[in-house]
Amino acid sequence: MAEANITMNKILVGLLFGLILGAIDGATAWFTPEVRPMITGIMVGSSVKGMVVGLLCGWFARKVHSTMWGVVVGAALGLLFAFLVAAMPSANGHHYYLEIMLPGFVVGAIVGFLTQRMGTPLGRTTEDMKRAG
Amino acid sequence: MNRDLDRSVALKVFDPTFAGEAQLIARLEHPAVVPIYEAGLLSDGRCFYAMKLVAGTCLDKYAAGSPSLAERLRVLRRVAEVLAFAHSRGVIHRDLKPQNIMVGEFGQVYLMDWGIAAIQGTVDFRAPEPSLDSRSDIFSLGVLMRFLLPESSSPALRAIVTKAISTDPAARYPDAAAFLKDIDHFEEGRAVEAWSEPLWHGLQRFGSRNAILLWLLFAYAGVKFLLFFLRTL
Numbered sequence: 281m282a283e284a285n286i287t288m289n290k291i292l293v294g295l296l297f298g299l300i301l302g303a304i305d306g307a308t309a310w311f312t313p314e315v316r317p318m319i320t321g322i323m324v325g326s327s328v329k330g331m332v333v334g335l336l337c338g339w340f341a342r343k344v345h346s347t348m349w350g351v352v353v354g355a356a357l358g359l360l361f362a363f364l365v366a367a368m369p370s371a372n373g374h375h376y377y378l379e380i381m382l383p384g385f386v387v388g389a390i391v392g393f394l395t396q397r398m399g400t401p402l403g404r405t406t407e408d409m410k411r412a413g
Numbered sequence: 414m415n416r417d418l419d420r421s422v423a424l425k426v427f428d429p430t431f432a433g434e435a436q437l438i439a440r441l442e443h444p445a446v447v448p449i450y451e452a453g454l455l456s457d458g459r460c461f462y463a464m465k466l467v468a469g470t471c472l473d474k475y476a477a478g479s480p481s482l483a484e485r486l487r488v489l490r491r492v493a494e495v496l497a498f499a500h501s502r503g504v505i506h507r508d509l510k511p512q513n514i515m516v517g518e519f520g521q522v523y524l525m526d527w528g529i530a531a532i533q534g535t536v537d538f539r540a541p542e543p544s545l546d547s548r549s550d551i552f553s554l555g556v557l558m559r560f561l562l563p564e565s566s567s568p569a570l571r572a573i574v575t576k577a578i579s580t581d582p583a584a585r586y587p588d589a590a591a592f593l594k595d596i597d598h599f600e601e602g603r604a605v606e607a608w609s610e611p612l613w614h615g616l617q618r619f620g621s622r623n624a625i626l627l628w629l630l631f632a633y634a635g636v637k638f639l640l641f642f643l644r645t646l
Contacts, residue, residue, distance in 0.1 A: 308637060312644065347625065379640055386633040393625055 293399035294338025295331050296392060301387050302330020312379070329365055329384070333357045334391050341395040350396030351389045358388015422463040424449060429454075435462040438527050440502055445495035447515075447523050467525075468518050472511035476561055480638035483600075485561045488514070490596055491522035497589035498525070500547045507545050509553035510538045511560060515618060539602070541580050548582040549590060569599050 295413070306326030309315050315322060337354045344350070362384025366377045427434065440445040442448075442574040444612050452462040472488065480488075492514060495624035506513075508526055528593060539545075540552035555577025562570055573595050586592040595605040604610060610618070620627060 311637075351625065351629075356605060378643075382636045382640065383633060385609075386629060386636055390626070390629045390633065393629060 288399045290341040290395050290399035290401060291335060291338035292397045294334030294336070294341070294394020294406070296334070297394045298330035298332070298337070298391050299327050300330075301390060302327040302333075305330070305383050305387050308383070315376075321387070325365060329361045330391065332386065333361055333388050334395070335363075337388070337392045337395040338399070340392075341399070342401050345401070347396045350392040352392070354392015355385050355389035356396070358391070359385040361388075363402060421466045423447070423466045424461060424463050426455065426459050426461045428459050429458060432460045434527065437462070437504060438462075438464075441495075441499055441504060442529065443495050443498050445522050445524050446527070447489050447498075447525055467515050467523050468524075469515045469521075472514035472516060472557075472561075478509065479504045482566070483561065486596060486600060487561075488516060488522050489554075489561055490593060491523055491556055491593045492557065493589045493593045493596065495522075496550055496554060497522050497593065500589060502551070505545060505547050506550050506553070508535055508538075508555055509550055510535045511557065514557075523568075540582070542582055546582075547588065548585050551589065552578055552582075554589065554592060567599070568614075569605045569608050569610070573605060576607035596605070 303323055303326065306323035307311050307319070309322045309326075310319055333354065337350065340353050341350055344353075363383040365375070365377055365384070366380040370376075390404055435449055438446060439449050439452075447464045447467055450463045450465070452460070455461055475488070476485070492509070496509075499506065504527065506524065506527055509524075513524065513526045515525060518521065538553045538556045541550035542549060555574050558570075558577065559574045562574070573592070576595075577585055577592060586595070591606070595607055598605045602618055604615065604618070
């Protein structure tokens, strides 16, 4: 990871990976036939959830430089927001707590990890940092 | 002893032919260059300069104490950094060897005995070309690295040494910064320029560098499979 010079700040990294991983996680709902008709709404909701978690993880990564704490905080945020999504009333009246919270927990941990390992803190580019020594 | 300040200093007395040495060192203001406090002429016509008395051990004795690989690379990095700095100011060392490197009691690294044009290096560490330039220092840096590395070191580190001590100066690292870049890459678990690593080694390096991420992705896939099978029960 981060082989190239990455000039995105950590919040942008969090938003981007939150969006991508959230969308992919939402897309896996296709394998659950009873919710397949709602796949678009699930993907949008999951992407927004991922972006919110990514935003918070990116903000945290700017304050705390620790891969372990990044993963822990990302996982906790992922779990929290997945719970909020799972608790929302659904069209068929079912709540998919396990199906949403378990992957949300892991996706949050991944986003937390990526925001620690990628991106530049405080909106600076790597070139800025080199110039600053 | 500097009586005014009540401190011990190192005093170097030398022939006036080498009077430029003090000026040369004074041009190099760097944490790894021992600072000169005073320079002058003695009554017998010889030159002297007084410099900070460094408390520490020479690199050869330091290396005999079996420091860790990370520690050895840290010392090597400091030497390469000061060489890069000196080269950028047009100064070459000419006599890089463990006896000219001191590791201070707080871990600070000093490169001493800066190059006088008359010095042609020490046989074991000297580049083969007749006239020495900055790439000759790179050669000596490579020999120094070979001296510092444990016998069972990584092939990537051995490749860095091989590139640095190439008999053809053009095949060496162009400057100390390029050498440092490869050391950085090695320490960060990235590919080094000096070595075309086999695919399996690249994958292994990628795996160890991104072990946490791979475990998280594996966990995600596991969770999805688990949920899928729970639903089909």
